Amino acid sequence: MAGQLVRRYPWVASSLVVLALVLGLLAGGEPTVARWVGSGWALLVGARIAVRMVRDLIAGHWGVDLLALTAIVATVVVGEYVASLVVVLMLTGGQALEDFAGHRARQELRALLERAPTRAHRLDPGGGVVDVDVADVRPGDLLLVRPAEVVPVDAELVGPETDFDESSLTGESLPVTRGVGDPVLSGVLNTEQAVTLRATAAAADSQYARIVAMVREAAESRAPVVRLADRYAVPFTLFAFLVAGAAFAYHRDPTVVAEVLVVATPCPLLIAAPVAFLGGMSRAARHGLIVKEAGTLERLAAVRTAAFDKTGTITVGRPALLAVRARPPWGSDELLRLAASAEQYSSHVLATTIQEAAVERGLALDSAQTAREEATHGVAARVGGHDVVVGKLRRVARSAPDAVEEPLEQGELAVYVAVDGRFAGTLVMSDPARPDARETMEELARLGITGTLMLSGDSTATAEHVADAVGIARVHAECLPADKVRLVQELPDRPVLMVGDGVNDAPVLAAADVGVAMGARGSTAASESADVVILTEDLRRTVTAVRVGRRTMTVALQSIWLGIALSVVLMGVAATGVIPAVVGALSQEVVDLLAILNALRALQDDRSDRVDVPGSAAERAEGAARAGGVLRPRLR
Structure with a gap:
């Protein structure tokens, strides 16, 4: 285990070894050697940071590396080489801290990957059971799925009727009963008894495989850390230099400058944002939402207009x-x-x-x-x-x-x-209209998204009838796919969220600022074009996606501001000359830890995440009837 950590984080391990060596040399009465060793390692790490900073500047990115580099050089110059090593350890350990917090934030995303079935029990014509690799399953094969096993491929139930746990795909906490002939998605859990299924798709073409592919993409995506950090990097860096300059002007002591710059080292800007965004993606997964890249959460938080396809999105899509x-x-x-x-x-x-x-x-x-x-x-x-x-x-x-x-x-x-x-x-x-469509529009309005519209290929009378039933005021009917793309691109209040499910919706989902696909039964093209995929037939998850985006951005910004505020306080105290550089460096580590812990709040659900329609199933059905009865299907 220790060897793996050393191989994964060699700079952290090396910094720890050097720090221990320097402390040992000091304890052994060799301060000169300790100074040379500590200062040399700190400057080596500083040179590495300088190279990275130059590359970023060439690429057009102004970051916060300048402040960290200045802190290292200043502490070495004034002889505070132990503080230099603490700063170096803090910077090199930032990646390890981010990975640790990211592992916690990715748990729900990784759960899908870890549950991916690899073997299937295929029934041969003689009645025997043969274990085969899931990749060898073909449509038409009869499969045995035992209790507590995951369904390996998309299939239909041959028998008997039983309950499946679909929570890992859809977020639905209650078991779902499936009867003979009903479709059963890959990735759901068989809960009660052994059942026989007939495969309807190969593993690579099944729902779970598509979800796993999207989750891998989501887990590998990077949060918009550079953009968020850059927004605050320049003013924060200038403020730190201003405080350090004022302290030097007052004390005429370069040591005080080093002490100010040490507590201004900007690790909270670099670590808090990615942890919050990973937490938001994980939280979305718990609600049956796959957010393909972390930057989508930032756009979700700012959505001002929501556009909807009609059939399969506002309506049930089962004509x-x-x-x-x-x-x-x-x-x-x-x-x-x-x-x-x-x-x-x-x-x-x-x-x-x-x-x-x-x-x-x-x-x-x-x-x-x-x-x-x-x-x-x-x-x-x-x-x-x-x-x-x-x-x-x-x-x-x-x-x-x-x-x-x-x-x-x-x-x-x-x-x-x-x-x-x-x-x-x-x-x-x-x-028929979805029973949750009107509720979704009302929830969006309460979030301040009052610009809702419908883009439909149906006739004007039909589209307006559906829109009126669910509370959408603006309707564009008889639209071809190209018309939908043009209309979304022309919308003035941005970012624009577009929700759809069919092949015809794939272009407009890709064109919107945030494309949301109803993926439980929607087309593969729509899911691949979208930024967010809803893994259930619940349109209200659109509201949940917006809420998750807003909370994630709030937590990310709160974490950044928490780190900045604490750093400013420490800079003010350091400017008086009362904080030794080593103590200041250790204090900044505490600031980093607080920023990370606050960023992990993005994992937590708000009470507002629960958008279930109140009342019994009968009341919801009655509400659906009032919302529009039978409604016309998609463009033809």
């Missing part, structure tokens, strides 16, 4: 087929069968609903001879000897000029179908 309105000579089942056959070649959320509705009616789907999807407009395919076009009215009307608009109730929208160049009918669908 239901209400009616099939066929035109002669087509019957409703035949129309649905042709439409579903064509939609097999579309990635749109409505395509899945149409296919599921056809399967539920026992309709056999045909393969297509040719198929082509036009993003956001529809799909055209050659199915069973027929040319079938499914999608928006404008697209279908190009193939079937006799297509007419379907009269709809508010909150509904039709998917139009043309067969062999003639209008064949419509598929009417609806999509």
